[in-house]
Amino acid sequence: MIKIISLTTLLLLTLNTVYAAEAGMPQLDPTYWASQVFWLTIIFSAIYFLIAKIFVPKIKGNIDARESQIRKDIDEANSLKEEADRKLQKYNSLIDEAKLEARKILSEGRKKINEDIQSKKEQIEKDIQKETLGATKEIEKFKINSLNKVNVISEEIISEIIQDIFKEDLNKSSIKATVSEVMKERKNQI
């Protein structure tokens, strides 16, 4: 608006001298109109053909190339991601399987060990029983033997004591009878 006002005032100011000098608006002087249109046509046509045939396809090509590159990259990234997911799934399933197997092996091992322990235990118990039985028998045998030996020793001691004290020999069979009688009595007492 300011421009238009100033322009009109300017025109009014220069109007006084418009007929006097070459001043005024050179735009309205038709001397070079044809020349301007002529050169404009040539130069603008040239620039139009340059732009239409060379520059616009080039810029468009650049932009399209970038877009397709970006699309390609995104597609690749997506496919990689899918593959990674698949791999992860596979890995997880492998781990699950391995865990299951480990548990199975563990339980099997435990069972086997338990069985082993059980059988060993039984074996040992059996052995112990056998040993105990043998030992008892031996003790029994010892007992009987020792009793017999005690009888014999007692007879000898008695005959020696009698010999020492009374200075005479008693016959051995009577001593034996007496000792066995006493032993029998003792045994009964016990």
Add this chain to the structure above:
Amino acid sequence: MATNPMHQFNVYKIGPEIKINGIDLSFTNASLFMLISAISISIFLLLGTKDKKIIPGKFQLLSEILYNFISKMISDTAGKKAKPYFPFIFSLFIFVLFCNMVGMLPYSFTVTSHIIVTLAFAMFIFIGVTILGFVIHGFKYLKIFVPSGVPVVLLPIIMIIEIISYLSRPVSLSVRLFANMMAGHTMLKVFGGFVISLGLVAGWLPLTFSVALTGLEILVAFLQAYVFAILTCIYLNDALNLHH
């Protein structure tokens, strides 16, 4: 340089005089700056398309931003059918933009500040769009002058208004760009002249204005190129998709 702020718009011939059938087609300073703009565009786009990188460099990024900007502008205003006209809109926008921007350099010449240049563009677009409309829709294209849902009584008046508005399209399109460019550059020149005439005492004030106006003019240079291109898209949309 004279103090006349309009002096910057003078056209004078450079080199030999070229005359064909009595019409003067000499190479002028206007032609020179058209050529400079065209070469600048070529260099800019050449730098922008030199490397094909996935991660773009500065120039490649700029050219791709420009491409996407115009692509979005066309698809927003004229839809998918306007795809074949993309290079034209692109060239139009970038040419007007570079002409405006080259004009912002001191001692340069602003090609788009001449009514004949903008009118040539506007007439080309107007005639092209009209022919396109008739080729695509045949005589149904005349429906553009008959808005739907208008009472029959008002129809003649509306039609006249529509026809006038349609016919004034090239005028408004060309005058908008030309007047904006000329007014801006004239103002810059006037304020620049004030700096000299007021001298050291008060000259800093118009200098400040000058600096601010330069910023504004750069904005206007971009904005007018954008408006020019988007209006072309809208006219194209009318021809391609006959809504009304």
